[in-house]
Amino acid sequence: MNAIEVKDLKKIYISREGFRRKRFVEALKSITFTVSKGSIHALLGPNGAGKSTTVKILSTILLPDGGRASVLGLDVVSEADEVRKRIGVVLDVSKGFYPSLSGYENLVFYALLKGFSFSDARRRAKEVLDFIGLEQMNASKRPYYTYSLGMRARLAIAKALFTDPEVLLLDEPTLGLDVESARAVRKLLIDLARSGRTILVTGHNMFEIEQIANSVTIIDKGRIIASGSPHELKSRLGLIHRVSIRVSGNDRQKLIDILKGVINIDRIDVEELGDAIKITVYVRSSREEIAQILFEVSRRLDVKILDLSIEEPTLEDAYLALIGVHS
Numbered sequence: 001m002n003a004i005e006v007k008d009l010k011k012i013y014i015s016r017e018g019f020r021r022k023r024f025v026e027a028l029k030s031i032t033f034t035v036s037k038g039s040i041h042a043l044l045g046p047n048g049a050g051k052s053t054t055v056k057i058l059s060t061i062l063l064p065d066g067g068r069a070s071v072l073g074l075d076v077v078s079e080a081d082e083v084r085k086r087i088g089v090v091l092d093v094s095k096g097f098y099p100s101l102s103g104y105e106n107l108v109f110y111a112l113l114k115g116f117s118f119s120d121a122r123r124r125a126k127e128v129l130d131f132i133g134l135e136q137m138n139a140s141k142r143p144y145y146t147y148s149l150g151m152r153a154r155l156a157i158a159k160a161l162f163t164d165p166e167v168l169l170l171d172e173p174t175l176g177l178d179v180e181s182a183r184a185v186r187k188l189l190i191d192l193a194r195s196g197r198t199i200l201v202t203g204h205n206m207f208e209i210e211q212i213a214n215s216v217t218i219i220d221k222g223r224i225i226a227s228g229s230p231h232e233l234k235s236r237l238g239l240i241h242r243v244s245i246r247v248s249g250n251d252r253q254k255l256i257d258i259l260k261g262v263i264n265i266d267r268i269d270v271e272e273l274g275d276a277i278k279i280t281v282y283v284r285s286s287r288e289e290i291a292q293i294l295f296e297v298s299r300r301l302d303v304k305i306l307d308l309s310i311e312e313p314t315l316e317d318a319y320l321a322l323i324g325v326h327s
């Protein structure tokens, strides 16, 4: 069953250019995707692709100009009040808190505005602070302005979890976090999905998305480019192996030309590294075939293979191939 359904969604921003002229930005041209219940779905795309706009429409903060979107079967426009009760949202981890209040006080204040009784607000604030690990960091009683970015991200997620929502909409929740904090947030999201929550997350860190997302939608310039599980995206592109070779020697360019002729190559990237070059090729051949060809070719030329790795392609490889095809 789908927790989120987005069909042919459109959004046009109108902003001013000078005093009179209006500027129209077609942020979403036609976005369609679904997210199944209890899964983590990632929206990926370059800057300005329309990810935040999509999340804002699903959060009922922005109205679409066309198409429709629903959360748990509720329309985000006509049933916006009901949608708000069932979702938790993080749009900017550093916004929405009073700097001089502690994390705990911020949450209690937020809960009172939401209509919780004082005792329920205090109880739930302690629960969520404990759940996201701020209580254990002895941070819940410290003023918010003393929080690190990692603590702020945790507090923003605690706030999103306050009403125990079934669906979480998170716009770049790990932006700017250090390795440890980002890892903690990732684990939190996986635990939440395991407990039945549906999570829609945006981000730019492909490694991170590949670790957590069950499915992915890639958008660019307001249109869908591809969607599916990370594995489906990679196999659809026929990306079988990524071969990285670091070589030195005079015949480096010859090696590239020969490789292009003998290996079934999808793409080749060459990076100059001073005395050496790094060649990355995406090939459909088997590992054995690739290794054999490389060693045979390099024996005939004036090149020295300094490093060789043959790996499975990553989500980032698939993403770059897809974005490259469409740009």
Ligand SMILES: Nc1ncnc2c1ncn2[C@@H]1O[C@H](COP(=O)(O)OP(=O)(O)OP(=O)(O)O)[C@@H](O)[C@H]1O
Binding pocket: 013, 014, 015, 025, 026, 027, 045, 046, 047, 048, 049, 050, 051, 052, 053, 054
């Ligand atoms: N309030 C606004 N007024 C005018 N144009 C806007 C507004 N908000 C966003 N845009 C434009 O809409 C397009 C989509 O923006 P959006 O923020 O949704 O992209 P994004 O994929 O989230 O990008 P990023 O990865 O940089 O956060 C961009 O061209 C952006 O400049």
